[in-house]
Amino acid sequence: MMNYRTLLFTILFSITSIAFAQVPLRSYYTDGGLVPVEHSVDFKHLKLEVSFQPEEKKVIGNVEHQFVVLQKQVDTLRLDAKNMEINSVLWNGKEVQFENTKNDLIIRFPESLKWETEHTLTIDYVAQPKKGLYFIGWDDTTGRSRKQIWTQGQGIDNRHWIPMYDEKNDKVVSEILVEFDEKYKVLSNGEKLKEKKVKGGKKLWHYKISHPHPTYLIMLGIGDYAIEQRKSESGVNMDLYYYPDQKEQLEPTYRFSKRMFDFFEKEIGVSYPWETYSQIPVQDFMYGAMENTTATIFGDFYLVDSRTYLDRNYVRVNAHELAHQWFGDMVTARSSAHHWLQESFATHYDMMYQKEAFGKDYFDWVRRNYNDQSLNASKSDLKPLAHSSAGTVRHYPKGAFVLEMLKYVVGRDQFNAAIKYYLEKHAYGNVDSKNLLVAFHESLGLSLNWFWEDWIYRGGEPEYKVSFEEYENEGVFLVEQVHEMNDLVDLFRMPIYFEVHYTDGSAEKKQVIIEKQFHRVSFDLDNNKKVAYVLFDPNNQVMKKVSFSKSTEMLLNQAESAEHMLDRYDAIVALTNRDFEGKSAYLLRRFMAEDFYGIKNEIIQHIVPQLDERALELTKLALADEDSEVRKSIVENTVRVSDELEPKYRNLLQDSSYQVIEKTLELLAFYYPQNIEDYLALTEGVDGDRSNNVKVCRLKLKYAHSQDEKSLNELVDLTSNSYEFLSRVNAARALKELNVLNEQALANMLNATFSFNRRLSSPVGSVIDHFYEQKEYKKMIFDYVTNQEWSSDEFKKVSKYYLP
Template sequence: KKITDFKQKDNWLIIYLPKKLSKNESASISINYECVPKRGLYFIGWNDSLPYSKRQIWTQGQGIDNRHWIPMFDDMSDKITQDITIRFSKHYQVISNGVLIEKKDLKNNMSEWHFRMNQPHAPYLIMLAIGKYKTKSFVSKRGIKITAYYYPDKEYCADTTFRYSAQMMDFLEKETGLKYPWEQYSMIPVQEYMYGAMENTTATIFGDFFLVDEYSINDRDFLAVAAHELAHQWFGDYVTARSPSHVWLQESFATHYNWLVEKAYFGDEHYDWNRKSVIDNILKESEKNLYPIVHSDAGSTRIYPKGAFVLHMLKYVIGKNQYDAAIKRYLQKHPYENVDTHDLLVAIYEETGMYLDWFFDEWIYKGGEPHYHVRFEEYQTDKEKTGMFFVKQTQVWKDNVYLFKMPVVFEIHFTDGSFVTKTQWIQEKDDVVKINFDKNKTVDYVLFDPNSNILKKVRFDKSYEMLIAQAAKAKNMLDRYDAIAAMSSIEINKKRAFLQERYWKGNFHAIQSEIIKQLINDTTDAESIR
């Protein structure tokens, strides 16, 4: 029955039903409309008088922009299924969410595409992309079809850009403990895209600047972005944050798991540098304000890399096996649902029996990071030696930032290659850690939180001799890097020979860059550097 009693007011379509509905009674409404969307749906290249721009149509719905082309309630707290039919020129490819149910040719060089999403997802994830593409297909071990779209004139980029696509799917299924929760997956490049990529359910759109060949991949690699958006199919699309305050459950998880994908292909040191490289930006953000991660104005630095680092610390605190089991339970408990941070906390408790309110309180619900000032002193008696670490927390107490409680590893390394280690909870303003060792041992260097597993600012003054030993002998790249970086204030004539030697030892690129940074203005011995 046609409804004539409706009105449009501001951003609202108000419909007056012909009869009252009872509680739990359902009804269907069809809305016929035309629109000229200013946001959400974009037409690119159609009015270009020159032949350089590709003609495309694509969407960007995150936020609440899909309402500009579909009359709908598109808050992230909602979940919908969808059925979309598009009629367009048969000379173009049309892509939308879900499964292509049917494609049929019509008159006048037109075709009709029918797509369906059988499982519910958030309305902002509805997508449409139309353009001229070729495709490359991959299949995961479990038989999930992955379709990679690329421009016909960019075929030479396909193999490089989309390498490891199936392997990433396999890896994330294993890492999350949950099978890919949709029927298929696609990746579609578009021009003039305002972001890097968008994790629309089953169909990621990405900027075509990521289409790279074997040479340009050294400047811009799609791998991390591809892994990030694929991880969103679990974290964001399958389970969706209930409100913007909890969006870290999407972005921090996707960032952390794209770090893990990179680790699988590029190694542990690459993963460690991903963590190290974001610390300065996180600390600078806390100089502006002390918003927690769970805050609608937290900002991208907190909801992407800081939250990803916090997940690394969560794994460090409870162990990888416990972490993996808890995340699997969290996902399995909330299929195609909306979640908030408390749901994650509950899932961890249910799986591990651990009360982690303290961890979530200091790292998620409150802002800031710990600042440590560390000193090491050595004492000797007739029977033994004692190494003492004096740890002071120096962060300013304000805006709900107080003392942090974390288990910290302390190591004392000796000249004979052996070492002793101790893990102690650091939670007071002043803590002292004592480690006894054989009186015949000679200390070579010491470490506070080896491999930087804790997000922190630290001042730990060490002798030049201790820094040299750490830079040359420490097992972890980050500890070697920290020692080199700590030499920046040391006079060049004292450190030149050592830095030159370390440069040629095949060190990680960040260490070599730090060495060059310290030697760059040294012209005294330019010939030997060359």
């Protein structure tokens, strides 16, 4: 029998457990990147004197660090230094003991450094970096490749060529002195203080930045360039680098550079925070671009002529990297958990400038794409925006959309005021997500913790199930939040607009805070008017998934009359899945009435495969459309080319868009192989964009048609290191399609697999694997790799081909 004390304890324990179970709790993902790296000193100034032996991929440097002691007792200092040869370390001018672990440089002082005292470290070293700094073209024996040296410090790769404290939570004033061949141009961070000739046909360039910035943004760009100089309305000098032999690419590439600079200064409300701004294209860049302080590096695949501009231009990336000069360079995330404060803001402002450059419909289309990407990311996990492992989609598209929603909630003017306050308060410092929240409270008096909880600290997105019913004198929206709720995702709170539109063109709207699981939103209806259509969250202001079933009549009215392109687009998408009388004729009329390619392309995808009279009429219209995106869409969705339409498709072989030419050439070669010589003649001399897309396509088709050895040799040559990576990948894939491999192509492609650039090494490696799976090519690959000498790193790549 249970005794009294045991019974009493059991009762008390149960009551306590129930009480604690009822306490509201908040659950979040754990994050190893939340806490910034500890450091015992504050680095203030970095002065680097550097020269190069490019053929040996060697860096010869001397770096001086000035720092202040942060802690009471510091007798050891660790710097990041990957695989360097350290010749000497001086502390305040005196030699000091050090240990080089090939990962760290550990300095042991003869005595403890006193709190808050200033010191200098000088390190003489040699490096042959595999990351961080890259030598391009110096190993091309034919001399055709561009010769460049450039850096990419983010995430933590500058430690491969400078011994330094390589973390974002400490900032320095950097000063770089570079000695190099006078034939080249040299760019680094900040203002160029000096450029003078020195002995041996060389020059000395001296750059220094005006304010502290993170060390991962220290940069160098060296190569053969011309420079266009412009000036912003506020007087900031802008240097725009381009290749001297491709001046025709200057205007299309930098078309909006000055205008976006002026726009950002006005929109952000804080003057550009540095003294100069430069942009420099480089070959074989592994990302899109990098926002190095005052000196953006971008992949030269964005250096475009007027025709490539139609397919891939630099405008978005240009705006993104410029916005980073405020968000990331001036104000920097304290740790990787707050990385969104850099990328989301830069993406948000690049999205804003796309609206300025390309119009509201384009801007809304980008937002919708970001909405859909975010929903898709949540299928994998529910990590929040403020998390070091949130991933690219959340740090860039989702975060940009979230900031646009924040602006929607507080209003554009108030949003801008708070951002101005945030930037000025934390100028040249480090920030975390709470600093931004506090900025809205301190500058506007707004307590937006609920928004941070829903959209920044926790993951997921709302899913709404919506319906609308008409009753006597009343129209009712029923809204239910139907997404799965758990410890990491709860109900969302957002102000959402509801609209009722009448057939006479009038409308009513109201905004309601949707925060509960169920809401009933009522409108008083005028019996003298007929409802044409209704909208829940017009123009997709709130990131969400939504199901809202409407009648066909209502969708038809919405497709024709809704103000915003996205609402018309949603109606068109819904209608393509409905059967109704005159459907194809109706969609064809909508195609002719609409201007934006997103809606036109949706209609193309639905009608063209039907191969009827409406499809023929639509195809003729689309082939002649002034928007290259529409012409591209009709080619991509074509399932048959009739004799009647062949001449119209043939005309596209001289289109203004290189991508349209390439896709059309492939299409016509398939349907009319007997005309291949004519098609090849029409595209002769057209190389295409920087990836040589048209040239590679033409060479591939010519060899397939006639086994022309010259065409094959040109394709093989395009796989070599004389060309940039996109051309090499295109050519390798063409050889895969032809299923042709020779020893020179194999050598070129194996060389590609050794590249630091995974956008080259990975796809080309897959091509080699394709051939290795075939008996006739497997022996060729085995014989070649086993008869060559490889470095240890190269052998790791080719060893899988050592099985006969």
